[in-house]
Amino acid sequence: xxxxxxxxxxxxxxxxxxxxxxxxxxxxxxxxxxxxxxxxxxxxxxxxxxxxxxxxxxxxxxxxxxxxxxxxxxxxxxxxxxxxxxxxxxxxxxxxxxxxxxxxxxxxxxxxxxxxxxxxxxxxxxxxxxxxxxxxxxxxxxxxxxxxxxxxxxxxxxxxxxxxxxxxxxxxxxxxxxxxxxxxxxxxxxxxxxxxxxxxxxxxxxxxxxxxxxxxxxxxxxxxxxxxxxxxxxxxxxxxxxxxxxxxxx
Amino acid sequence: xxxxxxxxxxxxxxxxxxxxxxxxxxxxxxxxxxxxxxxxxxxxxxxxxxxxxxxxxxxxxxxxxxxxxxxxxxxxxxxxxxxxxxxxxxxxxxxxxxxxxxxxxxxxxxxxxxxxxxxxxxxxxxxxxxxxxxxxxxxxxxxxxxxxxxxxxxxxxxxxxxxxxxxxxxxxxxxxxxxxxxxxxxxxxxxxxxxxxxxxxxxxxxx
Numbered sequence: 076x077x078x079x080x081x082x083x084x085x086x087x088x089x090x091x092x093x094x095x096x097x098x099x100x101x102x103x104x105x106x107x108x109x110x111x112x113x114x115x116x117x118x119x120x121x122x123x124x125x126x127x128x129x130x131x132x133x134x135x136x137x138x139x140x141x142x143x144x145x146x147x148x149x150x151x152x153x154x155x156x157x158x159x160x161x162x163x164x165x166x167x168x169x170x171x172x173x174x175x176x177x178x179x180x181x182x183x184x185x186x187x188x189x190x191x192x193x194x195x196x197x198x199x200x201x202x203x204x205x206x207x208x209x210x211x212x213x214x215x216x217x218x219x220x221x222x223x224x225x226x227x228x229x230x231x232x233x234x235x236x237x238x239x240x241x242x243x244x245x246x247x248x249x250x251x252x253x254x255x256x257x258x259x260x261x262x263x264x265x266x267x268x269x270x271x272x273x274x275x276x277x278x279x280x281x282x283x284x285x286x287x288x289x290x291x292x293x294x295x296x297x298x299x300x301x302x303x304x305x306x307x308x309x310x311x312x313x314x315x316x317x318x319x320x321x322x323x324x325x
Numbered sequence: 326x327x328x329x330x331x332x333x334x335x336x337x338x339x340x341x342x343x344x345x346x347x348x349x350x351x352x353x354x355x356x357x358x359x360x361x362x363x364x365x366x367x368x369x370x371x372x373x374x375x376x377x378x379x380x381x382x383x384x385x386x387x388x389x390x391x392x393x394x395x396x397x398x399x400x401x402x403x404x405x406x407x408x409x410x411x412x413x414x415x416x417x418x419x420x421x422x423x424x425x426x427x428x429x430x431x432x433x434x435x436x437x438x439x440x441x442x443x444x445x446x447x448x449x450x451x452x453x454x455x456x457x458x459x460x461x462x463x464x465x466x467x468x469x470x471x472x473x474x475x476x477x478x479x480x481x482x483x484x485x486x487x488x489x490x491x492x493x494x495x496x497x498x499x500x501x502x503x504x505x506x507x508x509x510x511x512x513x514x515x516x517x518x519x520x521x522x523x524x525x526x527x528x529x530x531x532x
Contacts, residue, residue, distance in 0.1 A: 080437055080438065081436070081437060082436055082437075082456055082459040082460045083436035083437075083459065083460065083463045083464070083487065084460065084463055084464040085456070085460040086460070088456050088457040088460045088461060089457055090457065090472050091452050091455060091457045091458045091461070091469055091472050091473070092452060092455070092457070093450065093452040093473065093519075093524075094450070094451060094452070097450055097451060099373060099374045099378075099447065099448055100370070100374070101451075102342070102344075102345065103345070104342070104344055104345035104348040104349065106370045106374070107348050107349070107352055107366070107370075108348050109369070109370060109373065109448075110365075110366030110367065110369045110370040111348075111351065111352055111355065111361060111366055113366075113369045113415075114361055114362065114365045114366045114369055115355065115360065115361055123491070127437075127438055130438070139456070143439065143451065143454045144344075145344055148344055148347060148348055148351075151351065152347070152351060155351065155355075160355075160358075160360065161351070161354055161355075161358075165354055166347075166350055166351060166354065169350040169351075169353055169354050170346055170347060170350045172350075173341070173346060173349055173350055173353065174341075174346060177340065177341050177346075181349060181352050181353045181356060181363070182353065182356050182357060183356065183363040183364075184356045184359065184361065184362050184363055185362060185363060185364045186362030186364060186365055187364060189362060189365050190362065190364040190365045190367070190368045193365060193368040193369060193372060194372065194376075197369070197372055197377075197414045197415065198413050198414040198444075199414065200413060200414045200415045200416075200417060200418040201415065201418060202418040202419065203418065203419070203491045204419065231437065231489040231490065232489075233436055233437060233487070233489065235436075235463065235464075236487075247419070247490075247492065250419075250490060250491065251491075267490055267492075277463075278464060283467070283479075283483070285479075285480070285481070285482045285483065286466060286467075286482070286483045286484075286485070287482075287483075287484055287485070288463055288484075288485050288486075288487055289484055289485070289486045289487070290486075290487040290489050291487075291488070291489045291490035291492055292489065293490075
């Protein structure tokens with residue numbers, strides 16, 4: 076969607092303001108939201124694409140006025156309600172209760188076996204690479220055009236990068252496709268490429284000649300754009316090998 | 326104020342902010358329904374506050390500086406090489422490593438949200454997730470880097486990586502001068518989080 080979250084090259088923001096020695100969590104509640112979300116990963120939609128899209132669909136004014144963890148909290152609540160785990164009424168009733176007794180401690184429930192094992196569980200992660208039958212359409216060094224796609228749903232093709240000439244800089248095998256996965260329409264893995272687009276191509280002639288963006292784009296975001304580049308970009312043997320093995324799938 | 330102080334009913338309790346109230350309510354409901362284990366949540370928080378952070382990435386960088394064969398592996402397959410040092414997990418399943426040189430400077434962002442290599446850098450700082458950074462780094466990278474105190478010579482090529490997929494990026498900063506004879510551990514102590522995003526260079530011990 077052409078949402079508020081798609082911020083590349085949005086004007087009007089001031090200087091970046093890094094904090095020195097900032098805390099990981101700025102408020103205790105941020106830590107609780109983080110812990111709850113990670114622990115409850117089985118309750119809310121598991122693939123990350125859907126949570127991302129829920130956050131993208133926050134009202135733009137709310138998105139801009141919210142801190143990162145406020146957006147996360149909004150997502151958590153939406154996901155739990157949409158998933159039928161909690162109802163709005165329950166949440167509002169509990170808020171009323173706690174407002175009346177703000178010092179009351181949250182009841183605790185312990186699962187020492189899982190808690191002990193959390194290191195191992197955390198280290199697992201959730202890979203999104205998949206094997207698909209079709210061969211990659213593009214190779215490193217190929218000239219491509221990013222397509223002018225404007226889906227109303229989730230996509231990872233930012234507005235600033237659409238309809239631009241670029242070159243394939245790397246190939247990464249097939250990855251779960253966010254545009255369908257975010258909507259429960261299946262993983263539909265596609266070949267994923269890193270595409271290099273020059274700053275001048277993006278921003279015009281006043282941009283620096285020696286700057287570029289590299290962005291990771293799925294095959295359906297790309298169209299062919301003329302011949303293969305005569306000077307090829309460094310090919311990664313590991314990637315090339317992966318491409319071959321994927322085309323010989325059963 | 327620590328989380329523990331807050332939960333023990335600190336002597337001077339602050340009124341709960343709307344977000345704190347909402348978070349507390351949701352957590353209470355999940356616990357009451359048997360859907361959340363409090364100690365699991367605590368351990369996750371503790372892990373990302375203490376165990377998973379830029380010190381991990383600094384070790385990877387120092388290893389790459391000391392061992393050219395490791396460095397080649399790291400640039401070839403980030404996640405696998407990083408796993409050799411025992412680091413990995415969520416938001417690190419497909420890590421890519423890009424190398425800064427005297428002629429090429431890399432800087433990483435996520436314009437659409439906040440994608441970041443958690444296993445080697447921990448959770449991203451507020452500035453990385455900020456609207457200012459997400460909006461401006463792709464359009465005016467040299468200006469933004471100057472705000473960090475990094476003034477790149479005009480002839481240095483600048484590559485901005487927008488982490489649009491599940492492949493987060495780690496910058497391998499340049500090995501600074503004046504570090505000859507330093508051990509891997511001593512080198513790791515020099516490597517800052519910002520240098521592994523590309524917002525800074527690593528300084529040698531003499532600054």
